[in-house]
Amino acid sequence: MSHDSGAAAVREHEQRCKIITTAERLFRQIGFQKTTVADIARELRMSPANIYRFFSAKSEINAAVARQLMGEVETAAEAIATGPGSAAERLRRLVQSNHTMNAERYVVDRKLHDMVQAAIEENWPTIDEHIQRIESIFQRVIAAGMEAGEFRVGDARLSAKLVCGACIRYCHPRLMVEFADYPEPTCDQMVDFCLAALRAGE
């Protein structure tokens, strides 16, 4: 790759990032359905045609914003998984981090809630990717706990799915809203319950 084409690739990446960041801000302000490509272009002082050089349709911008929001949750989870602490401590922090970040994104911010709800209902590939990435991070921590003798040795992949399933009301946007009036069981109580199952084995 020549120096010029490398620099062009960097500029292109920067432009894409700017469009996604601006779209996310508008999605939070006026909602993802009401935000048009023209709105995003106006904010960036560029022409809609220029936006279409990077994204062939508004739906691609939606998907890129969703990916960025979920990517941030995955990055935080990754940092916890590779960070200090016992496997049990890291599992607890993983659930809490997903809970807190998703609450900030999809409960406090009802406009983003509408977007992720559409993503779930319309099966955007981002949702499936996100579930798989989060589950694989849980799996690695559980496998480490099995190796260290903290958890009973078993199928770490299945155990990750069980823990994520059991904790779903603390990270699924709609359930977090539906269960806002049901304080119990708390996130910590559910993690304790899962840890008891992991220590005992199935």
Next chain:
Amino acid sequence: MSHDSGAAAVREHEQRCKIITTAERLFRQIGFQKTTVADIARELRMSPANIYRFFSAKSEINAAVARQLMGEVETAAEAIATGPGSAAERLRRLVQSNHTMNAERYVVDRKLHDMVQAAIEENWPTIDEHIQRIESIFQRVIAAGMEAGEFRVGDARLSAKLVCGACIRYCHPRLMVEFADYPEPTCDQMVDFCLAALRAGE
């Protein structure tokens, strides 16, 4: 109560039941929002005014149909809880029964799904009642398992909430639809996981 007023009460009860059963059938056929009081009256060959003697508004009919559908699930659960088997076996049957009955009602039948979804979103009191009744049935079985030495002694009320929370994707109408393409973990695997936690204690 005189013989006459007793007979009148029986007739009134029968009339209410007929209206609810007819409404449920129409809800399944054409949807709960499209069904009018006039439709229900026509099916029963009575006047809408007669229906309003029993239900002051269409919303009361909706609530009565929802109560009946959930009442059937509660009755089945009650029979399992007081039936034969170890506490572990009854817990498994409870989760499976809720799963199967809710799937028949709210996944196979998308028109009823819309009704229960509205009930959840609009906080119909029926939903809260249903959750409380189901949780108290789980609580009794878990308490019996603690007394019998099957489960570690602890807070049966909290344990019931934890098991119901962990198993929510097998009985919540929307989650059953959303997770239709995610076969794992199965309902049985999640019950095994919960039983391991109950045996070990938190």
